[in-house]
Amino acid sequence: xxxxxxxxxxxxxxxxxxxxxxxxxxxxxxxxxxxxxxxxxxxxxxxxxxxxxxxxxxxxxxxxxxxxxxxxxxxxxxxxxxxxxxxxxxxxxxxxxxxxxxxxxxxxxxxxxxxxxxxxxxxxxxxxxxxxxxxxxxxxxxxxxxxxxxxxxxxxxxxxxxxxxxxxxxxxxxxxxxxxxxxxxxxxxxxxxxxxxxxxxxxxxxxxxxxxxxxxxxxxxxxxxxxxxxxxxxxxxxxxxxxxxxxxxxxxxxxxxxxxxxxxxxxxxxxxxxxxxxxxxxxxxxxxxxxxxxxxxxxxxxxxxxxxxxxxxxxxxxxxxxxxxxxxxxxxxxxxxxxxxxxxxxxxxxxxxxxxxxxxxxxxxxxxxxxxxxxxxxxxxxxxxxxxxxxxxxxxxxxxxxxxxxxxxxxxxxxxxxxxxxxxxxxxxxxxxxxxxxxxxxxxxxxxxxxxxxxxxxxxxxxxxxxxxxxxxxxxxxxxxxxxxxxxxxxxxxxxxxxxxxxx
Ligand code: C2O
Ligand code: CU
Ligand code: CU
Numbered sequence: 001x002x003x004x005x006x007x008x009x010x011x012x013x014x015x016x017x018x019x020x021x022x023x024x025x026x027x028x029x030x031x032x033x034x035x036x037x038x039x040x041x042x043x044x045x046x047x048x049x050x051x052x053x054x055x056x057x058x059x060x061x062x063x064x065x066x067x068x069x070x071x072x073x074x075x076x077x078x079x080x081x082x083x084x085x086x087x088x089x090x091x092x093x094x095x096x097x098x099x100x101x102x103x104x105x106x107x108x109x110x111x112x113x114x115x116x117x118x119x120x121x122x123x124x125x126x127x128x129x130x131x132x133x134x135x136x137x138x139x140x141x142x143x144x145x146x147x148x149x150x151x152x153x154x155x156x157x158x159x160x161x162x163x164x165x166x167x168x169x170x171x172x173x174x175x176x177x178x179x180x181x182x183x184x185x186x187x188x189x190x191x192x193x194x195x196x197x198x199x200x201x202x203x204x205x206x207x208x209x210x211x212x213x214x215x216x217x218x219x220x221x222x223x224x225x226x227x228x229x230x231x232x233x234x235x236x237x238x239x240x241x242x243x244x245x246x247x248x249x250x251x252x253x254x255x256x257x258x259x260x261x262x263x264x265x266x267x268x269x270x271x272x273x274x275x276x277x278x279x280x281x282x283x284x285x286x287x288x289x290x291x292x293x294x295x296x297x298x299x300x301x302x303x304x305x306x307x308x309x310x311x312x313x314x315x316x317x318x319x320x321x322x323x324x325x326x327x328x329x330x331x332x333x334x335x336x337x338x339x340x341x342x343x344x345x346x347x348x349x350x351x352x353x354x355x356x357x358x359x360x361x362x363x364x365x366x367x368x369x370x371x372x373x374x375x376x377x378x379x380x381x382x383x384x385x386x387x388x389x390x391x392x393x394x395x396x397x398x399x400x401x402x403x404x405x406x407x408x409x410x411x412x413x414x415x416x417x418x419x420x421x422x423x424x425x426x427x428x429x430x431x432x433x434x435x436x437x438x439x440x441x442x443x444x445x446x447x448x449x450x451x452x453x454x455x456x457x458x459x460x461x462x463x464x465x466x467x468x469x470x471x472x473x474x475x476x477x478x479x480x481x482x483x484x485x486x487x488x489x490x491x492x493x494x495x496x497x498x499x500x501x502x503x504x
Contacts, residue, residue, distance in 0.1 A: 029220055034331045035228040038265075038312055041335035043239035049195040050176060050202070050233055053094035062103040062146065065096055067118065069137075069160075069174060070111045076236055080211035085112065085172035091234040093158070093176030095200055098149050100182035105146035110137040115162060116169055120178060121294060122156035122276055122419070122439045123147075127463035127485070130416055133163035133386060134463060134495070151419070152356055152437070153185030154278035155250040155296045157202075163386060163480075167224060167256050167472035171215055173234070175202065175254045184356065185279065189349040190248060191300065197244035197348065201251045201311070202233050203291075203336060205258045217473065220327040222376070222409050224257035224473025230313070230334045239338040246348035247339060248273070248300050249311070253291040256472040258329050259410065259442060261317065262336070263288040264301070265310040271351045274298030277419030277437025279356030284432040288314065292412040292442035294470035297433070300351050303341040311337040318444040320410065328410050360421035360437045361398040363452040368397070372467070372481075374405040374413065374443065376474055379467070383478030389464055389492040391483035398454040405443040411474065413449075414440040416465035417485075420453035440470050461486045462493035 055063045072090030073081040087093025098104050108118050115138050119131035128135070129145035137143045156178040160169035177200050191197035205227030207214040215225055232238045253260055264270070264287070271283040276296050289297045303309070316330035325331055370391060373380050382390065393399060400423065405411045419437035422430040426448055434441065441449060461484050468480035484492045 030326060033218060033220065033326050036333045037229050037335050038333035039335070041237055043338040044237050045235050045239070047238040047240040047337065048233045048235045050092055050200055051094045052194060053096045060103070062105050063098055065104070065106045067093060067106055068109040068111060069116060069118070074234065076231070076234070077208065082208070082211050082213060085169070085174050087174060087176055091173040092202060093174070095176060095194070096158070096178040098180060100149050100151065100153070100180060103146065103148050105144055107142065107144045108137060109142045110139060113139050114165070115139060116160040116174070117162055118158055119161035120156065120158050122154065123178070124151045124417055124419070124457060126458050127417070127460045127465050130465055131158070132161050132416065132464075132466050136162065149180060151180065152278035152359060153182040154180050154276070154437075155252065155274065155298055156180060157252055157254065157296070159254070161466070163384065164476050167476050168215070170254070170472060171204070171213065171225065171256050177202065177250070177252060179250075188352050188355065190273065190351065191244060191246050191348060192248070197242065197246065198248045199240065199250065200233060201249045201337060202254050203230055203252065203260060205230050205255045205334070218327065221257075223328045223471050226258055226329045227255075230336050232337050239340055241340050241342065242303060243342045243346055244303070244348050245345045246300050246302050246351070248298060251289070251291060251297045251299065253293050253295050255293050257293060259290065259292045259316055259318070260313040261288050261290045261315070262297075263312055263314055265312045265335070268301070268309065270299045270301040272297060272299055272433060273351065273355055275433070275436030276439045277360065280436045281358055282353055282355060283351045284435070286432060289433050290316070290318070290442065292440065292470065293472065294412065294414050294440040295442070301339070303339065303345060305341055305345050306343050307341050309339050310335050311339070318410075318442070319446070320444055324409055324445070358421065358437060360419050361452045361454045362421060363400055363423045363450070365398045366400040366452060367394070369400045369402060372401060372403045372413070374403065374411045374469060374479070375407045376409065376477065376479060378478050379481045382481070384468075384480040387495050388482065389484050389495060390481040392492040393455045393483055393485055394488050395459040395485050396456055398452060401451045401453065402448065403443060403451060404448040405445050408445050410442070410444050411469045411471060411479070412440055412442045413467065414470045415453065415467045417457055418453040418455060420451040423450040423452050425449050455485050457485060459485050459487045459490065461490055462495060464495055
């Protein structure tokens with residue numbers, strides 16, 4: 001054999017081995033990326049129900065809550081103490097509850113050794129009270145936002161929003177629900193005994209490394225952190241004993257990146273009664289409801305005496321490409337919560353045929369359109385800048401925002417202060433689950449949505465609200481922008497950047 005031939009054979013075999021190794025490595029990563037707890041979960045722990053927050057009422061009628069952000073430890077697994085953060089406790093926070101028309105104030109204390117914020121996701125309120133990255137609470141500091149609740153009954157939530165660190169603060173355990181009631185919702189024959197037939201269901205995916213959380217991002221996961229199991233209200237493998245025929249579940253996706261497709265293991269149908277911003281006009285019967293990070297859905301499920309059913313998250317059917325389907329968690333499935341019906345159940349009335357009244361605009365009074373192009377590198381080509389106002393909207397007007405994701409990876413879109421109506425998804429009428437008031441929507445790559453919203457809060461040219469992708473890793477990386485609400489003819493003001501150490 002010539003020397004050249006021998007060299008070629010050696011090089012050829014080295015290349016073959018390399019290709020096999022890389023291919024094998026990829027196959028391993030591909031196989032390893034898929035996780036499932038569906039069908040293999042033993043429901044061993046009773047579901048924790050976050051306590052309803054205590055409140056006092058001041059002479060002027062203001063309902064006052066206290067929230068203390070603190071470090072703690074929690075035994076998720078027997079014998080293992082996991083370091084955590086929580087509001088008023090070790091993990092997550094109490095459920096705040098107020099009524100439309102009420103004045104509320106929340107006394108926040110930050111006892112962590114890092115600055116943070118508390119944002120009221122879905123709440124219509126003045127920009128200064130919003131708890132976004134401009135309302136930092138220093139370590140040892142406090143902050144008492146107050147506002148008047150002026151929006152329909154709904155399931156909202158609260159969580160930190162420090163620019164660049166939201167993913168970390170939320171996944172350590174800082175999140176809670178904020179429920180609103182109104183005169184109409186209180187008169188409806190819906191399940192509404194908190195913790196009994198009306199259950200908060202805060203869903204998070206987690207991963208443990210021994211006793212501690214493993215918050216690492218997968219090698220191929222461009223969406224951020226994906227866990228290998230789920231918890232509800234901080235309870236792993238949860239079951240809930242129920243004694244009523246109809247159970248209302250207030251589903252909140254409080255995960256940082258994962259999209260859930262909720263249904264039941266026996267494919268039973270349920271009634272969707274509410275979305276992010278409140279009750280639908282009428283219930284919609286379905287067997288799946290999809291929620292991306294930050295989104296909520298209220299559903300009513302009917303139980304038979306003695307039976308068990310499992311709330312499950314099914315693989316995602318969103319037309320993702322092969323790569324994103326696997327590495328963004330689309331092939332994963334989870335047993336989320338088991339419901340165990342008592343041998344005899346209290347009868348519940350039928351779900352009313354008429355529920356809420358939508359207060360979101362229908363697009364007919366739109367005075368202006370805007371476009372938002374979602375990219376991981378930034379929205380409309382710009383990465384978040386604390387001192388830059390991206391959009392200025394006029395108080396008292398409605399707008400139509402066209403949001404497009406063409407970025408080759410999944411995103412969602414959340415707007416502070418407002419609820420919106422989804423007018424169109426890729427030029428079509430939206431599906432039933434998007435017909436209610438929304439503040440967050442999921443956009444797989446290749447999707448364009450038109451959203452109608454009205455800005456009727458107080459003008460404040462100097463304090464911005466945020467719009468952003470609610471995949472928290474993307475948000476932290478700069479997939480966020482700022483808008484101010486001004487009076488007609490007014491200009492946006494100058495935003496000061498809080499000093500850097502406060503938000504790093
Ligand atoms: Cu749930 Cu800007 O946040
Ligand atoms: Cu928000
Ligand atoms: Cu994103």
